Amino acid sequence: MDKIYDLIIIGSGPAGLAAALYAGRAELDTIIIEKAPISGGQIINTYEVDNYPGIPGISGFELSTRFREHCDKMDMKFITGEVTKFAVEDEIKIITLDDGTIYRSKTAIIASGANPRKLKVEGEERLSGMGVSYCATCDGAFFRNKVTAVVGGGDVAVEDAIFLARLCKKVYVIHRRDEFRAAKSYVNKLMSLENVEIIWDSVVEEIHGKEQVEQINIKNIKTEETKSLDLDGIFIAVGYLPTSQVYKEVVATDANGYIIASENCETNIPGVFAAGDVRTKELRQIITAASDGANAITAVERYLNTI
């Protein structure tokens, strides 16, 4: 009979690493599976993180290294591989990796994260972290008194624009339609702000800048008219793609693909938990992901105490 672990953690971003830390402290027999060669998830590529309480102004890479080193003090077992299949049979969680290896466990924490949707335009990837951002809450403070644009028309885009308008000299909102999908009260608020300019029916075609964002080209999709805007930052708020494809036949997900789980990280399947950006939640931040990791271990222990 193959070994059955107490816990398998899938993903080693802030949620997975915090879960690993708490699992280590609880001496749960645990493995952590990470597809990338290093731990950290999304934050590896974050130029500067300044909102993880207690650690001001640190590169995402350095912060993820500190998280990982904290875990390594516990001698946690990390495995590199991509999960290609996830199943639950007789309450045992069965995880298959891309190389065919199969791991079995009493519990699983899915901390596989999410990635922002990209515009897929010239300059976006090259200037990511250099003025191109996917998170106003994370990076807004770097643009005090500067000119920025928000791309999108949903709740997040409108909230981001209101948030940025408090900090920035000027905020453009670029939306491909002629009305917002966001809640009316937010839209009214946004419309009332003097330093906000809304550009309807338009899409970004190109992002320019040598080492930092300097200018974007936009096109009105009705008139085909193009123009360029000088700015310092562009916040892309056109949605997130949770990494839930492999799991969604087993656990319940919402319309956007997020795994449905509340603060205690419990999914609809006993013994399967979702932590961090992949689960349904209001605010996707390093601190909230790390908190999920701790909460998920409490739920795991509670489950293990009942079987």
Add this chain to the structure above:
Amino acid sequence: MDKIYDLIIIGSGPAGLAAALYAGRAELDTIIIEKAPISGGQIINTYEVDNYPGIPGISGFELSTRFREHCDKMDMKFITGEVTKFAVEDEIKIITLDDGTIYRSKTAIIASGANPRKLKVEGEERLSGMGVSYCATCDGAFFRNKVTAVVGGGDVAVEDAIFLARLCKKVYVIHRRDEFRAAKSYVNKLMSLENVEIIWDSVVEEIHGKEQVEQINIKNIKTEETKSLDLDGIFIAVGYLPTSQVYKEVVATDANGYIIASENCETNIPGVFAAGDVRTKELRQIITAASDGANAITAVERYLNTI
């Protein structure tokens, strides 16, 4: 007319300081009220914190200093004083301090914390942090292969004992009654553990030790028999007292006095939020408190966007 702030944060433990950090980054016009002369809340007196992800092995005092310094980079306004009255009139939150000063605000985050109930026995206070602990999840890992005792009979006490049994050579459970209040499944689990000894009908009378806990005296309250136990740590799990007295006439609290609020920190009163140990939640840890602070600011911003 008196000034009306965007936000008043009450308390500057991890929840309040994380909220302050996020409020500063969002440029909300904010003050933070703290009754103690320094920030940090409960953690100030914690000898060593080893479970805040990314910062291994740090004194509670030093960690709270780092949290505070992180806020001070934002030039946040801290006020020393104890809140003696909390009211909401025409959606304005009115906060009165012990010196009679009154502050008004559109929103308030109550992050006033909670304190563990004490046994009130000789040696408890003196050896607090030196073997006397009120949090197994926090401090359990310092007692690997040692002998410990858990005092209490509720869910938390039983869960703590199961947790400690994985780490410790031996765990005594000292309970003043002859049965546990905890869920049956946990109790069965506890009873099945070979290194756990349950001592019924007994109370702790004294905690001994020079610089670290060495021994406790216990008394059987039915037979009046006394004995002493040699051990390295004692975990007191007889409940928490949330600091909610001043607020409970305004916001809804549960039977134990915790302010009823979910992950987004919203209470039953619009514009009043509860973050950290004072709110209803599963796991009271620094990381979960700090996460609350961030989530509360998201909720504050959302509320401000609607008024």
